[in-house]
Amino acid sequence: MANPAIVATNVRKSFGAIQALSGVDLTVERGTILGLLGPNGAGKTTLVRILTTLMKPDQGSASVHGYDVVAESDKVRGAIGLAGQYAAVDEILTGRENLIMVGRLYHHSIKDAAHRAHELLTEFDLLDAADRQLKTYSGGMRRRLDLAASLVNKPSVLFLDEPTSGLDPASRLALWKIIRALQERGTTVLLTTQYLEEADHLASTIVVIDKGTIVAKGTPSELKAKVGGDVVEMHIADLARTRETAEVLHSLGNGEPEVDDALGTVRIPVNDGTGTLPKVVRALDLAHITLVDLQLRRPTLDEAFLKLTGHRAEML
């Protein structure tokens, strides 16, 4: 049980002159959701394709569920599920036929495949549309079916390559719920996304990848902390007393306060924003300094991303 679900060691991959992955190391513990966050062209999909045996690494090695992705690719395929950026399902077939076909290709008996298909169609709220051809499905329904197809063999490790790109907010929320439920049942999930919010919301660990290299790794709060953590920001009434305010509060912060005399603002970096806020109010009250405005600012993952990669996450 102790060994991780996914281990990648120094994985490299180039396409001609373009280096897609330049030495990626990655470990994903069992039963967790890892968010692989990066802009377009960062190498997310290439890494997923290598881990799901669709592509071989030029160098380095990787194992999934204890199996080597090159030498034991068939065993890896039996243990994983993959749902991609575009729904990899057959347009001509019905939803049910798609799932049965996938079950049969996992070498389940037709009876078992049909049973599992029905189970998944029920779970994913596709029963009404089960016997319609996919051309009548909406984008959200297709994605749900694609995800269902990736779960036919009850995988222990699930790879989701940008599972919600191009979906409307309601479908996205529905998919998030499903992904969380899967993790609660013990499935390990590796999810790639360019939506910072999505990684923040779902992942227990986030790995930030940019230009084929991992630039940061940690829990969502750790990553946010890397940007400097929380900041208490205030406006005071008497512009002449900004310096004094900074001195009064200096001991509460974890760094040098930022002062703007002209605007009357003071910003103090703190470790525990929520805990510090009442102390700030009390200290200012004692010193008879009048506040106009007081707020706690938490850095967004967007800011974290900017700081870590030196450029903004490109949104599509």
Next chain:
Amino acid sequence: MPTKLTYFFADLLTMVERNLVRYQRVPQLIVFSTIQPVMFLLLFTYVFGGAIRIGGGNYIDYLLPGILVQSAVFGAIATGIGLAEDLSKGIVDRFKSLPMARSAVLLGRTFADMMRNIFVIMLMFGVGYLVGFRLQGSLSDAAAAFALLLAFGFAFSWISGSIGMLVKNVETAQVAGFIWVFPLVFASSVFVPVQSMPEWLQVFAEWNPVTIMVNAARALLLQNVGEYETALYAWQSIGWIVVILLIFMPLAVYLYRRTN
């Protein structure tokens, strides 16, 4: 205990079924590969046929074996289009992520197209009978011609499949299909005797696998040549089929593995 081989056949069956369902649900796919040969059959029987000198016999008898080969070859274009479609839609990624036999994807497609050819060739035979074609050889020779035609179409499916995987785009596969199929079909003995062509073209036309296949089909269906020539043409066709498969099966498998 199921073995690798039983799994392979199970995968192949699943894939053949998947591809046959397409012909059932999108009948245009079959219409596309039959309407053209039917039009050519009618056009050449009633419009151009009278002006073509074949040196004895009815033109329709001469034409139909050619049209059957043409149907098999035109039908092969669908293999490339279908594979290009699968590649562009991403379903191939799904297949590649499953613990299934990889060759089943390609074989499933080419086998399904061969089964469609059974239907198409019988249909063309029927239409041919309606416009005056009469079988002159024995039924067993006709069966041999039928088997050769299926094998020939199957071999061409692998050429077309390779092209489909190379271009990865449905429209391009469609156009590319006609670019290589047209010269083979028209610079051959399908519609006219090779001897009526300029000399430089005769060299190509005589070696053209389509000509050789047509010669074999004519010999078997019409008994227009002796036993020796019939056997020669048949073996030459088999030779071409084997050569094409030896080149294009590995190529298609290579291209399939390489796609990402």
